[in-house]
Amino acid sequence: MYDVIIIGSGPAGLVAGLYCGRFRLKTLILERINIGGQIVTSPTIENFPGFPGGIPTVELIDKIKNQVDELEVPVITEEVSSILAVDKSGIPVYTVKAGDNAYETKTLIIASGAQSKKLGVAGEGKFIGRGVSYCATCDGPFFKNKEIVVIGGGDRAVEEAIFLTSYASKVTLIHRRGELRASKIIEEKLRANPRINLKLDSVIEEITGKDKVEGVSIKNVLTAAVETYLCQGVFIFVGIKPNTDFVKNLLHLDESEFIITDQDMKTSLEAVYACGDCRKKNLYQVINACGEAAAAADSVHRYLLNLK
Ligand SMILES: Cc1cc2nc3c(=O)[nH]c(=O)nc-3n(C[C@H](O)[C@H](O)[C@H](O)COP(=O)(O)OP(=O)(O)OC[C@H]3O[C@@H](n4cnc5c(N)ncnc54)[C@H](O)[C@@H]3O)c2cc1C
Incomplete structure (x- = not known):
């Protein structure tokens, strides 16, 4: 039983992993393709603070991934196909199906991002x-x-x-x-x-x-x-479509299928949080994907403390 499973290893998923690792939660990241998400299709990122003149995107992602590795948070390459919610005496437990495996978790952070329209x-x-x-x-x-x-x-x-x-x-x-x-x-x-x-x-x-x-x-x-x-x-380059098919029947989405959350990244379902480009918002950038990921991890941590 994991404390938290994070779906996606773009900037949001990695930063969520970093924060959950620092809270010492039993954490798993599931990623269907490559670590880094959409941004690795762009050569440099010029608007990420701390790097005047920009930084090669791969270098930025490597640095964040190294921080996740230092905390021994595993990333498994598997595509999540579905999520099943089970109520155990009023407390939800989620079964995440990915590849041929099924993982149980107390909480979820959806960081599955988006793709080009x-x-x-x-x-x-x-x-x-x-x-x-x-x-x-x-x-x-x-x-x-x-x-x-x-x-x-x-x-x-x-x-x-x-x-x-x-x-x-x-x-x-x-x-x-x-x-x-x-x-x-x-x-x-x-x-x-x-x-x-x-x-x-x-x-x-x-x-x-x-x-x-x-x-x-x-x-x-x-x-x-x-x-x-x-x-x-x-x-x-005419916009993005969220990767939310696997939660379509589980969470409240907007008309374009972005996940609706509150300001603490809480979705319509207890113990399920979402951050980054899969979320309904106005600005789709790395900087706020990272900030939302930190907020989602904090919400997970608070939720788990309240369970004790
Ligand atoms: C060409 C381009 C240039 C850009 N330039 C900039 C820029 O200069 N500055 C900037 O701030 N932003 C830029 N962006 C936007 C930035 O890339 C995104 O805002 C950011 O990547 C969002 O991060 P994310 O982690 O939310 O999602 P993503 O980066 O989309 O990552 C989501 C991850 O989840 C995985 N995933 C999806 N579904 C599943 C599933 N079912 N199971 C397991 N894993 C799954 C995906 O494979 C992916 O790795 C650019 C984007 C593109 C495409």
């Missing part, structure tokens, strides 16, 4: 891995001296567009509104980059090609004019 246009599915990408670090090097388009207007899209200019000969950023949503400091960098062309008030209608991406059709939403633009890559 699809754009939903013709050609997108057909050309994934053949010119369509959701990860600049993973796929940027394949586009050396090629022309690419980046879709989106938030921090992530703008940062990745700038990063992609280290490979591509030209990057065109396409955004459906007249203004970017990104922070001004990042937008300034974008506008100063001679390799980036900005197309506002525009949407992609279709991604075209034979075996791989050869172009996109772009519609100006103000004039309805459609143009064909030749390019070899399409990078899509």
